[in-house]
Amino acid sequence: MLDPEIELMRTDKLRKLQEERFIRQVRYAYENVPMYKKRFREKGISPDDIKSLDDAHKIPFTVKNDLRDHYPYGILAVPLRDVVEMHASSGTTGTPTVVTYTERDLRTWSRLMGRTYSAAGANSEDVIQNAYGYGLFTGGLGFHYGIREIGAMAVPTATGNTKRQLKMMKDMGTTVLACTPSYALYLGEAAKSEGYDPHEDFNLRIGMFGAEPWSEEARKKIQDTFGLRAHDVYGMSELYGPGVAVECEHQNGLHIWSDEFLVEVINPETGEVLPEGEKGELVFTMLTREAMPLLRYRTKDLATISWEECECGRYHPRIMRIRGRADDMLIVGGVNVFPSQIEHVLMNIDELAGEFFQIVIEGEILDRLYVKVEVDPKHYESDKYDEAKLKKKVEDELQAVLTLRARVELLPPGTLPRTEGKAKHVLDLRKKV
Ligand SMILES: [Zn+2]
CATH class of the missing domain: 3.30.300.30 (ANL, C-terminal domain)
Incomplete structure (x- = not known):
């Protein structure tokens, strides 16, 4: 475990930490992002009205279009000289959405990604093949920073060139594979047609699969093909990138790193907050992000959340698997x-x-x-x-x-x-x- 003190924090302490950070972050966003100041005023509220987590519902939602409308730097809360990296969505459906990071944001993201690998069972002994795209997409660098964080070895193959992926996987003795689940399925098929015996020729033990929803059937197929344990990794570029939530070794829901993210579940039609255990749209508030603080960000992902303690000892609430996207x-x-x-x-x-x-x-x-x-x-x-x-x-x-x-x-x-x-x-x- 990378951060036992935080990862094993009990629910009451975790909620208290969230509350302190939430109150501070709301004020920070209000004071530094004109969009939030304007919206708070339109709603007739101020940061003084936010005294506990129970007041969260008073804050207006943020949606993906807000990022597009404020392209490229409109939601920036710090001077541009403090920004050290940016990423962007592909923008195939119009204006790309840009996300920015300060040095501290990158540190936080790296730490979260390190924890994400470690919760899945990876450690400094591992050889991690990162077949996510390096570039504007957050997947490549996000998964890369996590490898650095746990001190494992990176094999930065990025996407594509499947024959070389398979060769590297065999020759480098890759133990952890990080890529989209659909690419993992394809790699399994390609391995067999290239004459590899995935159980004999490869040394894989863990898979880190995210960036798209996938089924239990796909999980079983990938696990059987490679003889690895497949972990679902959740995130989105607006929320740093990957590393918001991950399945631990029990593969029973994805732990949301709740020292950094406050999650709410809402009725996607009315916007009303739903009680624990009910299915709805996930809404996240980033609790410490400096460059681009997002309050109550609507993900369009539908799921239920459980605050029950997990067998692994973590109390960080779990997404009981994404059940599809509202817009899918x-x-x-x-x-x-x-x-x-x-x-x-x-x-x-x-x-x-x-x-x-x-x-x-x-x-x-x-x-x-x-x-x-x-x-x-x-x-x-x-x-x-x-x-x-x-x-x-x-x-x-x-x-x-x-x-x-x-x-x-x-x-x-x-x-x-x-x-x-x-x-x-x-x-x-x-x-x-
Ligand atoms: Zn767990």
Whole structure:
């Protein structure tokens, strides 16, 4: 454990620490970020009204568009000369969102990432292959800083060049793999087709997988392929990057590092704070960030939170796995469909390579839902493969879960594009009004 005093802090002490930091941080944001001063005034409140954590609900939310509207430096609370690093979202859907860090922010982030590795069981003996993108994306450097923090060895392969990834993994004796879960699935497949025996040739024991939601089925597949323990890592660039929360060795929910993050769960429609254990949208306040303090940041991630003590001895509350993003939900012919439901069905059919799928929605008047999925390579080659029969089976099982009929297309193994970053599972071709 990297910071036992903080990591094992009991709930009452942790809440007290959060409260002190929260009250201070609210005032800091108000005094140094004009956007917050303006919003507080519009709501008729001042930092004096925030006396405890129970007053948090009085503070207006911050959303991703606020970052875009204040591009590039509008939410900066310090002079630019105190900023030592920035990152940015890809900006594929418009203006990128920029995040900035002071030296102290980078120290905090490194420490959080160090704790994140250590909670998953990594230590200074490990050889950690970091296959997240180094660059403006927070994943690469975030996972890198954590490696430095625990004194392990970094193999900074970054994304891409899969053959070289596999060669490094074998030759360097990589013990910890950090990448997106979809890339881990692809690496497993590529390893086998390159003639590696992942259990024999690789020395992997831990996986650090984040930056996209993934299912229990995907976890099982990655664990079985490589013989490692796969940990879910949660974060987002607006909140430093990765390292907000991680699964400990018990893999039963993701501990939120609550000395640095205050979490609330809200009803995404009304904005009202929900009691513990109810499912809603996660909202985070960063408790010590200097360069870009964010108050009540809406993540659009839907989950429940548990404050129960974990078997590992930590009291930091746990996200009981992300159940999908509010904006991932598709409405097809009036029915709510989550891509994760479709993935769940596909991955439980043995004849399929269910992790390789694509959802296509078309339609001008009536929506049509297509699901393209690859057949398992062994099944595809076997005499038992009956395309029409399997297609019907998949359509029936999807209908049972989705309550609507999807048209299924079975694809030969290796047809769909493989990704080095986040998988693109949904193609919505409907004309937006
Ligand atoms: Zn735990």
